[in-house]
Ligand SMILES: Nc1ncnc2c1ncn2[C@@H]1O[C@H](COP(=O)(O)OP(=O)(O)O)[C@@H](O)[C@H]1O
């Protein structure tokens with residue numbers, strides 16, 4: 353802004369001037385990213401009519417669950433939403449990426465599940481985003497699955513705590529990062545929310561295991577949580593230079609046309625670097641395609657709120 357006032361062009365304008373019409377694919381990419389970034393900054397993220405509770409799950413490891421949880425949460429928060437992230441993975445990767453301490457023995461989701469502490473007592477503010485709170489997980493959580501296995505209400509431990517929290521905290525989104533399994537921790541997440549977000553890695557075996565996940569969600573709907581829907585699928589680590597990525601996207605879109613976001617997340621090294629600086633890519637590389645793509649995914653998620661909340665109401669009505 354200040355630059356323009358003095359008649360000096362901005363960095364984006366310089367790039368535009370140098371590369372436009374030059375036929376350089378790199379230049380075109382930079383210009384494209386700059387204009388996508390600007391458009392995103394100017395976009396209004398509509399707030400949902402009521403709290404959307406979303407579990408990010410896929411029993412496969414390394415498909416982008418944690419990256420999606422932290423970066424979507426950060427982007428939503430950056431655009432004004434009040435967001436709570438609950439880390440349900442004993443690895444605590446979401447806690448790390450959001451800059452939250454989570455060593456063994458510290459108050460965490462483990463204490464919440466076992467009823468010792470409330471969510472408000474263990475949550476911590478994310479240093480980079482003022483309206484983002486985090487319930488951290490530590491390695492202690494790895495014992496929880498066995499410890500609660502015989503409890504009669506073992507599938508509703510997280511739901512009980514979250515419902516109590518939402519009764520006196522106004523939130524737009526609760527996003528839960530699940531571990532790579534279909535065990536009791538994931539079932540607790542599925543029972544506590546009304547929406548599933550499934551990240552799908554754009555690779556050869558992408559759809560393998562999806563049937564099993566959908567099956568498990570069906571069982572949870574039938575036995576514990578009739579209001580649960582799969583609201584969102586997001587294709588991650590998309591490489592537009594390969595036909596395979598496109599094929600995976602088309603295949604997922606064919607099977608789940610109303611659920612898959614049009615936004616895909618590209619494979620970019622900045623997304624994988626960010627956690628080692630205890631940051632989301634939204635802060636670590638705000639102008640890069642990783643942050644922009646997660647921002648666009650978050651916008652799409654926000655814009656779909658009325659449709660998603662309607663679908664949940666409809667399911668509740670069918671009970
Ligand atoms: N779009 C991406 N581009 C490059 N690396 C990614 C991307 N998404 C995730 N990664 C990296 O891949 C690995 C697995 O991602 P992660 O989000 O931790 O998956 P999950 O939680 O499903 O195990 C991590 O090292 C992460 O940094």
Ligand SMILES: [Mg+2]
Pocket residue numbers: 417418419441445530531
């Ligand atoms: Mg993870």
